[in-house]
Amino acid sequence: MKNYFSKKVIGIACVLIAAGMILMMITNRFAGLVVVILLLFVGYNCLFCD
Numbered sequence: 001m002k003n004y005f006s007k008k009v010i011g012i013a014c015v016l017i018a019a020g021m022i023l024m025m026i027t028n029r030f031a032g033l034v035v036v037i038l039l040l041f042v043g044y045n046c047l048f049c050d
Contacts, residue, residue, distance in 0.1 A: 011046030014039040 018039035025032040 007046045011043045011048075014043030014046065018043065 018036045021032055021036050021039070025036070
């Protein structure tokens, strides 16, 4: 149960960080886009995959 909860917290954190980076992506858009895609992928896997 503890591992399940920590995966959910990590997933939510990754999704929120990625959403914030989308809003703040001004200078280097390509690097920001790569990081956002990776964080969304990790966040999705942690949140919705068992």
